[in-house]
Amino acid sequence: xVTAGMKKTILITGGCRSGxxxxxxxxxxxxxxxxxxxxxxxxxxxxxxxxIEKHREERGDEWVTFEESLDLKAVIETLESDPxxxxxxxxxxxxxxNLLMADASKxxxxxxxxxxxxxxxxxxxxxICITNEVGAGIVPETPLGREFRDLAxxxxxxxxxxxxxxxxxxxxxxxxxKSGSGSETDQSLASDHEFSSDKKEGLYDAIYGRxxxxxxxxxxxxxxxxxxxxxxxxxxxxxxxxQPWNFIVIDDLEIKKKISKNFSKANDEASRHYSDERxxxxxxxxxxxxxxxxxxxxVTCDRERSGPHVLGRNTVPDTDIFSTCCAVQNLWLxxxxxxxxxxxxSILSMEKLKAVLGIPEKIVPVAYLCVGYTDHFLKQPLLxxxxxxxxxxxxxxxxxxxWNQSSKGFL
Ligand SMILES: Cc1cc2nc3c(=O)[nH]c(=O)nc-3n(C[C@H](O)[C@H](O)[C@H](O)COP(=O)(O)O)c2cc1C
Numbered sequence: 446x447v448t449a450g451m452k453k454t455i456l457i458t459g460g461c462r463s464g465x466x467x468x469x470x471x472x473x474x475x476x477x478x479x480x481x482x483x484x485x486x487x488x489x490x491x492x493x494x495x496x497i498e499k500h501r502e503e504r505g506d507e508w509v510t511f512e513e514s515l516d517l518k519a520v521i522e523t524l525e526s527d528p529x530x531x532x533x534x535x536x537x538x539x540x541x542x543n544l545l546m547a548d549a550s551k552x553x554x555x556x557x558x559x560x561x562x563x564x565x566x567x568x569x570x571x572x573i574c575i576t577n578e579v580g581a582g583i584v585p586e587t588p589l590g591r592e593f594r595d596l597a598x599x600x601x602x603x604x605x606x607x608x609x610x611x612x613x614x615x616x617x618x619x620x621x622x623k624s625g626s627g628s629e630t631d632q633s634l635a636s637d638h639e640f641s642s643d644k645k646e647g648l649y650d651a652i653y654g655r656x657x658x659x660x661x662x663x664x665x666x667x668x669x670x671x672x673x674x675x676x677x678x679x680x681x682x683x684x685x686x687x688q689p690w691n692f693i694v695i696d697d698l699e700i701k702k703k704i705s706k707n708f709s710k711a712n713d714e715a716s717r718h719y720s721d722e723r724x725x726x727x728x729x730x731x732x733x734x735x736x737x738x739x740x741x742x743x744v745t746c747d748r749e750r751s752g753p754h755v756l757g758r759n760t761v762p763d764t765d766i767f768s769t770c771c772a773v774q775n776l777w778l779x780x781x782x783x784x785x786x787x788x789x790x791s792i793l794s795m796e797k798l799k800a801v802l803g804i805p806e807k808i809v810p811v812a813y814l815c816v817g818y819t820d821h822f823l824k825q826p827l828l829x830x831x832x833x834x835x836x837x838x839x840x841x842x843x844x845x846x847x848w849n850q851s852s853k854g855f856l
Contacts, residue, residue: 452528454565455573456604459614460581468612468619469533469573470504471646474653477839477856478529478570482510483520485540505825507836514543518557518564529840529856530570537576537604538597545593558600562607574608576601651778654822658786661737661817670783671740674816677779678744683768685756690772690811693743693802698736703801704793704813705735711792726831733790738815743802744773746809769811776814786819 455472457465473480482504488494501510513520517540524532544554565572579597605611611623621642640648675692683689695701712732719727735741746769748762758764773789780787790813798810828834845852 452569453571453610454608455571455610455612456576456601456608457573457612457614457619458576458578458601458605460578463614464617464619465575465577465614466500466533466535467617468614469535469575471650472573473531473533473571476529476531476571478527478531479525480508481524481526481530481532482508483517483532483534484510484512485514485517485534485536485543486512487514487539487543488512503824507825514540515547518560521561521564521568524568526568526570528569530568531573532568532570533573533575534565535575537574537600538579541596541600542593545589545596551596554596558603562603566607572608574604576604578613647782651781655777655781656786656822656826658788658817658819658822659731659734659815659827661734661739661786661815661819663737663739664818665739666785666817670785671816674776674779674783674785675742678772678776681768681771681775683771684758684764685751687751687755687758687765687768689746689748689750689765690769691745691747691808693745693804695741695743695802696739700801701735701741704741704798705733707793707797707801708733708735708790711794715792726833730827730831730833732792734788734815734817735790738788738817740816742776742812742814742816743798743804743810744769744776744812744814745804746811747807748809749807766809766811773812773814780816781822784818785816786822788815789813790815 455469457469459465484497484500486493486497488497497512501508504510511520517534521532521534524530526532541554544557549557565574577597578601579594585591585594605623608623610621613620613622639645671694675694678690678692679688681690695704716724716727746765748765750765755765777787777789793813795810798804798813799806799808802810804810823830826834826836829836840852843852843856844850845855
C-alpha cells in the first residue's frame with residue numbers, strides 16, 4: 446500500500462498475466478496525490494489498440510496516462526509531481542524490447558537504464574515499475590531473443606538492487622521479496638501492534654473496494670455470514686459504550702414491497718428538485734435494490750438507551766446517531782470482505798418506514814440497507830461513473846493547524 450506522502454520505489458516483477466499491473470494499481474489507489482501511468486507499449490495493431498483502451502478504461506479518470514516507448518526519462522522529468530504523487534511505469538521489458546527494435550546498442554541501453562534509474566530516484570513521490578521475469582522459460586531460439594532475455598534479466602537486477610521494495614507476483618498473488626528503506630519493515634519496528642502487510646492489504650481492500658451496491662443476485666446469504674456482519678456492526682465504537690443500535694433483518698417480500706413503494710414515491714418527489722439534463726440523469730439512476738436483495742437491514746438508534754445521561758454525550762447529543770453510523774460502516778466493510786454488496790437507501794419517508802416495521806416513536810431509523818451478492822463491484826462510485834459527481838481531491842480537504850490553512854509542506 447502506498448502511504449500518502451511517502452517516497453518509495455517499488456519494482457513489481459512476474460510472469461505474463463500474473464497480476465503485476467493489477468497489483469500496481471491496487472498499491473497506488475491510496476495515494477492522495479496525482480496518479481500518472483506511463484505506458485511503454487506501442488500500438489502496432491488493432492488488438493493492441495483494443496487492449497490499451499481497455500486498460501485505460503479500467504484505470505478510470507483519476508489517472509493521467511502517457512504513452513512513450515523510448516524516452517521514458519523525458520516524460521518522468523516533466524511530470525508536475527509532488528511527494529503525494531504516484532507514477533506507475535508499465536513496463537521495463539517492453540521498453541527494452543523497444544530499444545532493441547530501434548537498433549540501440551548494448552552501451553546505449555546501459556546508459557539509458559542508468560539515466561532512467563536516476564530519474565526514478567529523483568521522482569518526488571512513489572515510483573512503481575513493472576517488469577517481467579522472462580528468464581524462467583525455455584532458451585529463446587534466436588540470438589536477438591537471447592540478447593533480449595539476458596538484457597531483461599540484467600535490467601531487473603539493476604532496478605531490484607536500487608529500489609526500496611521488490612514484489613514478485615505469482616498466479617495473482619503478490620509476494621514481497623525485498624522490503625527496504627521506507628517500507629513496512631522499518632515502520633513495524635515503531636509499533637508492536639502494526640498489522641502484517643497481508644492483513645493491512647485486506648483491510649484496505651475492504652475500504653477501497655467497498656461500493657454502494659444497487660444490483661443484487663437472488664442467491665441466499667448463509668445465516669452465519671449474516672451473523673458475522675451484524676457482529677462486526679455491533680463491535681463499532683459508541684458514545685459512552687451506549688450501543689444504541691438495533692438491526693431489523695427483513696426477508697419478507699410483502700414488507701419489502703411496501704418499502705419499495707415508499708421509495709418510489711419519495712424518489713418521484715426528490716426528482717422534482719432537478720430539471721433538464723440533470724433530471725433526466727437522476728431519473729435514469731437505479732438508487733435502490735430493495736426487492737432484489739435477499740435481505741434488507743434497518744439499523745435503528747434508541748436515543749434513550751443507557752438512561753438520561755450518557756458518558757460523553759452531554760455536549761453533543763447526536764453522538765448516539767454518529768455511533769449508529771459507525772456500526773453501519775463496520776457492517777458495510779465486513780460485508781465487502783464477505784463478498785456481499787450493501788446499498789444504503791435514504792430516499793424513504795421515515796414515518797412510513799417506521800409504521801411498516803412497527804418501530805416505536807422514540808426509536809430513530811438511521812439506515813435502510815439492501816444486502817446481497819452482486820455480479821460486480823464497480824471500480825468507482827456509480828455517481829462518479831455517470832458524471833453526477835467527482836471525488837474531491839484529499840489535498841484540498843486537509844488543513845494544517847487552522848481552518849483553511851494549507852497542509853503543503855506538512856503532508
Ligand atoms: C447516509 C447515506 C445515504 C445514502 N443514500 C443513498 C440512496 O438513497 N440511494 C443510493 O443509491 N445511494 C445512497 N447512498 C450511497 C452514496 O450515493 C454512495 O455512497 C456515494 O455515491 C459513494 O459511492 P460508493 O459508496 O460506491 O463509494 C447513501 C450513502 C450514505 C452514506
